[in-house]
Amino acid sequence: MIIAVDGPAASGKGTIARALARHYDLPHLDTGLLYRAVAATVLRHELNPAKEADAVAACDFDDLLLADPALRDDEIGKVASIVSAHPLVRAALLQRQKRFAAQEDGAVLDGRDIGTVIAPNADAKLFVKATPTIRARRRHAELHAHGSSLTFDQVLADIRARDQRDSTRSTAPLVAAEDAATLDTSFLSIEAAVQKAIDLVEAARARKAAACG
Numbered sequence: 001m002i003i004a005v006d007g008p009a010a011s012g013k014g015t016i017a018r019a020l021a022r023h024y025d026l027p028h029l030d031t032g033l034l035y036r037a038v039a040a041t042v043l044r045h046e047l048n049p050a051k052e053a054d055a056v057a058a059c060d061f062d063d064l065l066l067a068d069p070a071l072r073d074d075e076i077g078k079v080a081s082i083v084s085a086h087p088l089v090r091a092a093l094l095q096r097q098k099r100f101a102a103q104e105d106g107a108v109l110d111g112r113d114i115g116t117v118i119a120p121n122a123d124a125k126l127f128v129k130a131t132p133t134i135r136a137r138r139r140h141a142e143l144h145a146h147g148s149s150l151t152f153d154q155v156l157a158d159i160r161a162r163d164q165r166d167s168t169r170s171t172a173p174l175v176a177a178e179d180a181a182t183l184d185t186s187f188l189s190i191e192a193a194v195q196k197a198i199d200l201v202e203a204a205r206a207r208k209a210a211a212c213g
Contacts (some may be wrong), residue, residue, distance in 0.1 A: 004114035007128035010135035017110035031111035039079035115177035124204035127176035
């Protein structure tokens with residue numbers, strides 16, 4: 001079973017995807033980490049993230065980099081949003097993601113284009129969203145807990161800038177797949193959001209079983 005979880009930054013999609021992976025005992029891939037790894041490589045080698053050739057050159061990174069907790073840094077997140085807009089970067093990382101999705105027992109993947117590009121035939125597709133203000137509040141609290149001095153207004157501005165870049169890029173823009181179930185986490189606890197996600201996956205499985213039966 002393949003479960004695709006898409007949505008904007010700080011919507012809760014990562015938390016939900018990890019919970020679904022545990023619930024269904026499936027491997028999980030946060031595809032955003034791939035772009036963060038590219039961003040980290042760009043920064044490490046002092047390349048220009050806005051220059052497509054530089055960003056593509058940074059795609060040849062070791063998988064061990066994906067375990068680096070520094071990839072979660074906000075600065076790397078900003079650069080990741082820039083490099084992910086390059087069509088050749090997305091093409092360079094496409095097969096890595098498709099291979100993960102094609103595992104024999106299935107997988108859970110979360111990102112911006114899982115249900116539309118990476119796994120368009122996924123058994124269940126979720127589009128997780130929340131209001132920009134609530135997402136900024138969550139991200140601000142997370143960053144503050146790690147010692148960041150960014151203000152709420154700065155985080156909100158960054159969230160909105162990322163949304164703009166992700167939704168308007170020419171290649172694989174952030175958009176809900178036509179057959180994705182929408183899950184708004186704005187006013188849900190983590191537990192309630194996860195349970196709703198499980199319910200939506202089960203509903204998708206039931207529809208597929210009925211169609212095949």
